[in-house]
Amino acid sequence: MVSAKAAVEGARRGVGLRADLRTAVVDAVAASVITAVIFAWLYARVRNGTSATVAVMPFLADADSYPMYWLCQAFGWTALLWAWLTTMLGLVRSAARPAWLRVPPVAVERWHRATSLTTIGLMFAHAFWFFAELVRVNEHGLGWAGRLGSAFVEVFVPGGYPSGTGRVAVLLGLLAFYLAIPLGLAYYLRARTGARVWRALHRFVLAVYVLSVWHTLLYGTNVWFDGWPRTTLWLLQLPVAVLLLARLLAPGRPSERFGRARGALAVGRRVAALAVVPATAAVLIAVVVSGRDGGRTPGARHSAGLSVQPWMVWTGTAVFALAVVLAVGVARRAERAERSS
Numbered sequence: 561m562v563s564a565k566a567a568v569e570g571a572r573r574g575v576g577l578r579a580d581l582r583t584a585v586v587d588a589v590a591a592s593v594i595t596a597v598i599f600a601w602l603y604a605r606v607r608n609g610t611s612a613t614v615a616v617m618p619f620l621a622d623a624d625s626y627p628m629y630w631l632c633q634a635f636g637w638t639a640l641l642w643a644w645l646t647t648m649l650g651l652v653r654s655a656a657r658p659a660w661l662r663v664p665p666v667a668v669e670r671w672h673r674a675t676s677l678t679t680i681g682l683m684f685a686h687a688f689w690f691f692a693e694l695v696r697v698n699e700h701g702l703g704w705a706g707r708l709g710s711a712f713v714e715v716f717v718p719g720g721y722p723s724g725t726g727r728v729a730v731l732l733g734l735l736a737f738y739l740a741i742p743l744g745l746a747y748y749l750r751a752r753t754g755a756r757v758w759r760a761l762h763r764f765v766l767a768v769y770v771l772s773v774w775h776t777l778l779y780g781t782n783v784w785f786d787g788w789p790r791t792t793l794w795l796l797q798l799p800v801a802v803l804l805l806a807r808l809l810a811p812g813r814p815s816e817r818f819g820r821a822r823g824a825l826a827v828g829r830r831v832a833a834l835a836v837v838p839a840t841a842a843v844l845i846a847v848v849v850s851g852r853d854g855g856r857t858p859g860a861r862h863s864a865g866l867s868v869q870p871w872m873v874w875t876g877t878a879v880f881a882l883a884v885v886l887a888v889g890v891a892r893r894a895e896r897a898e899r900s901s
């Protein structure tokens with residue numbers, strides 16, 4: 561039998577999710593408009609012969625024959641833009657509030673939750689239109705059931721994409737999508753899991769953004785070559801690195817600030833993060849200034865071999881999962897210690 565307290569907490573979660581979904585509807589409309597603009601831009605680049613995609617895959621030169629592929633690309637770019645936006649909002653909300661910020665923290669948090677929900681929807685739309693395109697083109701003597709099954713495995717099953725750069729790129733994109741769902745929606749279960757566990761889980765959501773950017777650099781066909789789209793993608797990572805560093809140096813929660821962290825694990829984690837973030841920012845700046853990031857070379861007949869293999873991604877995923885389990889375990893132990901004291 562459900563207790564009255566549990567019923568009230570469940571009702572609050574439901575109301576909170578419904579309110580965020582209503583906000584996300586407006587957000588999703590804006591994302592749809594931007595997706596339409598990006599689709600028109602991609603279409604125009606194919607028609608005028610400036611698309612890097614067509615330079616690598618000439619069979620896509622007839623824009624009218626592959627509308628679902630370009631729709632997939634457009635949704636992917638919007639999903640990445642919204643992932644960037646929600647990451648920035650999340651970092652602003654979790655850091656100490658700067659004096660110049662006039663927006664109330666509750667509004668920033670509401671925008672962060674709404675853009676997170678929209679991002680998950682955009683990621684699904686990106687994958688869905690790729691799935692629909694594969695269903696259309698993957699004939700090979702298969703019936704509809706076979707085409708649906710084959711496309712589903714290639715698009716929605718991690719490790720199911722069989723060839724080329726996509727063996728790693730699609731895998732990274734799927735991991736980002738499937739991690740975004742539990743890590744992004746954990747907020748609405750915080751009354752059941754506990755605030756400490758939710759915060760421990762939510763810190764790992766940054767991995768979703770990292771995987772999304774990595775996926776785009778590997779498989780975003782319009783950033784294969786040097787040029788302003790690829791340079792812009794790199795430049796957009798600089799403010800993320802700066803805000804992350806600000807979040808680490810001046811977190812919003814007083815208990816997380818320097819001098820108040822307890823235990824060797826908490827201190828070591830903070831020191832490691834403070835070392836990694838500036839190093840990452842330095843690499844980003846070096847890449848932008850030099851223009852050398854390992855991308856494809858125009859005119860090259862064959863692309864370079866994969867420097868990251870699927871087994872490496874799976875190994876990293878296992879390590880990541882272990883880190884999540886350990887973080888949740890530490891958070892649960894801290895909550896039990898708080899209740900018993």
